[in-house]
Amino acid sequence: MTTTTWEDLVTSALLGTDRRPLPAPAGLPAEAGAPPGTGGPGDGPPADAPVALLDAAAVQTVRRRAGLVPAAAAPLPRPAPRDGRPPLPEAAARRLAQLLADRPSAGGGGRRGTAPDLTELLPQWLAAANAYGYRAPAPALPALLDAARARTDLRPQALAFGGPRALWLAAFNPEWRFALRGAAGGAALPAPDDAEGVRRLWEEGLFAERVALLAAVRAHDPAAALDLLASTWATERAEDRLMFLDSLRTGLSDADEEFLERALPDRSRNVRSTAAELLSALPGSAFAARMAARAASCVGLDHTGRQATITVEAPHECDAEMQRDGVVPQPPSGRGRRSWWLGQLVEAAPLGLWRERLGGRTPEEIVALPVADDWRDELHAAWCRAAVRQRDAAWSRALLGPASAPPASGPGVSSAAALLSTLPHEERAEWVAAFIAAHGLSEAFQLLGVCAVPWSGALGRAVVDALDIAREAGSYPWSFSGVMGLAERCLDPREADRLEVLTAATDEGEDAAPGAGGYWAEAFQRLVATLRLRAAMRTELAPPGS
Structure with missing residues (x-):
């Protein structure tokens, strides 16, 4: 006697037993399909028809499981590679778990309160951990890869911190394949002087592997890297030619001129433009x-x-x-x-x-x-x-001119930020501090973005003084939220004690924006709390005895 199929059970469950009664087993009259003590099909659905449906589903589930044929055993995965870097200090490992567990607020433009934004501190924490050369704790690797998948800005630091074990783990989850694309497929590159291994990977490897290989060979022997690139240049896709050409920015020299001249008549306009840009950075070129x-x-x-x-x-x-x-x-x-x-x-x-x-x-x-x-x-x-x-x-x-000059007479904020990037870090900070002292913060956001972190003492004081002036003037506090967020990440943590006086709420003047006093107090409280948290993070990451 055949039983009711799984599809029949699902249909009855979806439509309801009053609209779709359970069909009788094959070979029996309809009444035989009804549970004991219920009426026939003409009497409407039995009172305990839902119970009968669940009983039938349970029987069918056991039957299906009992009939499964064991699959052939899959080969065990290769063991995770060894990571010889030192482990994180215990306090830093707990801090990492806290940072990875935090999620960006979905509240939009509302008030943020006084608690530090942990998601914005994770990049800084990763940079410091990598500077000390620590390895990531194995239990943290899944959360670390998830964070890197959600935020592309985290990927370089997260993958460097995760090391070979993060790449090994990424191979088991399709959602983490970005790690393999961005880190030479997780495979070890051949030595730059291993001609056969280099040639094989260049001809057979994935694009990310080839980019990493070209960079490694170029660092070892620039001429060999150009020969490698020239060997397949004519057969490469336009987008790949563009990326390979862009990689020549690192270590660009007069020795690259001949190859770049050959790339000038390329059939891709983007490749032609990039070749011209690189050649223009060689003042002695033809x-x-x-x-x-x-x-x-x-x-x-x-x-x-x-x-x-x-x-x-x-x-x-x-x-x-x-x-x-x-x-x-x-x-x-x-x-x-x-x-x-x-x-x-x-x-x-x-x-x-x-x-x-x-x-x-x-x-x-x-x-x-x-x-x-x-x-x-x-x-x-x-x-x-x-x-x-x-x-x-x-x-x-x-072209920058004096920082005190009116902004309208200068190159514009975007151009000024680009020009500042060519100057030494100390000089950038001095110029931006003078600009803020003369003109305030309204046009300084991009300029602050090119300054080294943590900000110098003079630049930090200029930013805080300008924020305090804006608060005293009753300015709209929301207009300065971007600069305040930068200050949380970029001010020297040692400034926290000096800023404590600004955390108290002030009386709002007649011309002040409604609620501005409370917002400013919260913003400065959050700033101080974030600076102290950054100081604690730095202490936790410091090696014992340092």
């Missing part, structure tokens, strides 16, 4: 000389007036040779073609050209010269891009 000649024909010096003036004659066409050298002929929407071409020529020309071209003047003197016919903004913007590309600190200083 490409730089060609761009210098073009830029020099567009920019000159007029001595006919009372004061020397820079004159500009933008290109009238973008010929085939210019396009071969990476000049993009079609401007973005709303941009004039001639100014677009001029900007590309000037940013690619060596900055040393202008001293000779403009009367032997220094960068400061050149930047101070008037520019005819409203070309100043275009010309200075191109010089800013050139200074960043060529990492020229002297030109960056000249």
